Amino acid sequence: MDTKKPSAPSEPVLREHVYDGIQEYDQKLPRWWLFTLYMAIAWFVGHWLFYYQLGYGSSDTVAIDQAMAEMQTAREKQMESISDAQLWEMSRDPKIVEAGKATFMTPGMCVTCHAPDLSGTLAGAKLPGLPLSDQEWKHGGTPLEIFKIVRRGSPDVTKGMAAWEGVLGMQRVGEVVAFVLSHHQEGEPITRAPDSPPAK
Template identity: 30%
Template structure:
């Protein structure tokens, strides 16, 4: 600090602030600047009166205009909903199992389906619909109950082993737990089942298992093990396994049976959303 003095060059008083010999001049402020500053103060007081401003203990001052960002958001959401109603009606009027021909309607269905999927389905099937052990991958072409648009929509509506009266239901016996087959027999069947999707020579165990398979399994899974979508019986001859394709997992599946569950979405989601979801899932790459 130095004491305020008159600067020789400019003839202006200094403020007395000094850094390394550089002093600050105390030039006058334009008077309009002062007025602008005062006008801002007046403006802010007016703002407090008309706009929401001060926090209170449980609330806040509302302001005379009654402006609320929350109300603005609610309003724009309602407007967006209203603007979609035309698309929603057209989508609902579409015959089941038919993809919209209009690209705009299609993208409306895909967009709505994508967000409904993220909220309702991703918990089990994964955010990328890749599934997990026990929860089918929706991207591939392996479907328990059919991969046509109408099949997917039906599965969404009634669920699997759900509370819906028309629920999809596949009932595989627990061959081990219920004593229908002995453990060595089950192991032989497992070897045979695994051989269906593997090329190469059939082992003697698998050959034994083939007989047992023909006796116990073909009713649902078919002669060649390719499954039956009417019954929700999985294709055992492809390389895809919902509960694991290693020997132990297959033995466990035969012994204990797997009873996967999917809820019914009828009543929980509206018809348009269910249709959007079906179109979205169908579009993921496995749709038939």
């Protein structure tokens, strides 16, 4: 191997000044290094124009927000055509039930009127809401009937059971219904309350 030092013209030249005991070579930067530097600058200019000045590209945050919104709409669509069987299935999925429980138990939400144990009573006192843990239902006890009243509220607006769809969105309404259903068994007897509105 040839271990000779570079010959005279390209011999590194030491600069005169010394900072903190460090002396620099006076050397040209390698071409490949300069090339990547210039490419990075050009890339920056293009990127800056494309995303920030001309508005062609959307930033990651915007793209993610869009994708999330699309997913949400797709989910809501799915909810629109949900069946009894699917709601039962959701009620056996611990993750969905847990999410529904969190909504139900939020202070000021369902728990306020229907009680933490869904009995509609708290420490012997009757709360405004009906019990949701028994087999008697005023507005029908099939999963879709329960889904409907939570979405749309009581037909009798003076009763205080609001329409929750606008507040929670369909997805969370579905979850909270799954939580209510998790206190029940598919196929258990359902009775209508004496003051039930006539079934259609």
